[in-house]
Every structure is written in C-alpha cells, then in structure tokens.
Amino acid sequence: MNAMDDRSVLLSLQEITEAIGADQVVADEEEAADLLGALLSSTGRPGGPVVPADPVAAGRRLLDHVLRDDDTTAIAQEVVTDPPIDDQMSVEVAASTAVVLGALVGWLQTKVDIRVSRKDGKTEFSFHVAKNAASPGVLKRLADVVFEIINGPPQQ
Secondary structure, three states: OOOOOHHHHHHHHHHHHHHOOOOOOOOOHHHHHHHHHHHHHHOOOOOOOOOOOOHHHHHHHHHHHHHHOOOOHHHHHHHHHOOOOHHHOOOOOOOHHHHHHHHHHHHHOOOOEEEEEEEOOEEEEEEEOOOOOOOOOHHHHHHHHHHHHHHOOOOO
C-alpha cells in the first residue's frame, strides 16, 4: 500500500466505498464533515466539522485501517491487489477531502446505523449501534479511530 501513489490511494478508497454498498447518507463534503464532528462530540471529543489537514495522509491511514478491519478487509484486499486506474472509474475524483470523508462515512456505516434528519435548515445526526457487537464502548472506539485517521497517531 505504501508503494501506491496518492491518486491510486484515493481511487481505491472510492472503489471500496462503492463496493461496501454504503448508503449515501450525507449530501456533500460539508455534511460528511459535520457528521464526523457529531460522532466525535457525542463521545466527548471536541466537535464541529472534521476536515483532515492532509487528506491524502488521512486517506492512507483509512486505507490501512480498512485493510485490517474484519468487515472490510476482503473487499479492500481485492481492490488494492488490482488498484483502479483512471479509466476504470466511472466518477472522477473531484477532491481528495471529499473522497476521504465519504469513504470514512461509508466505513462507519459498516459499524453503526447513521440516521440523518433535516428540518428547518438544520441537520442532525444520530448513531445507532445495531450491527455486530453492541457494547456501550463501540461509539467511543469508533470515534477514537476516526480521530486518529483524520489527525494521525498520537504524538508521544
């Protein structure tokens, strides 16, 4: 995976997101950033929109994570074994941040049900642990993973 160029990483994330069949619960990059911020704030971390300072580095961390995650490893392994090239993708990669945030939301959907409600110009998100293990710490662990993917590993 480290040998993959930046564009291949982003195209792979895009293909993995499509392959896991995640519903498109967010309307755009801004809403994805708000959703991730809501997840973090629901577990006691600072909230607000979550946007990686270095989207490609965050994308590499996410790709590494989905390659090791039980729910996504088979799909991810298949994609990185034969990484997509530009003419294989039906949708052009518009922006690296949008791809990474969309892939992160898609991965979260393999763990929790995400519900979005829009009313009077406001958007609210709720997270329901209904898939696989349902321990109370699932959301906290997911928030920790999201935080580390976006920001990198903790500094010692």
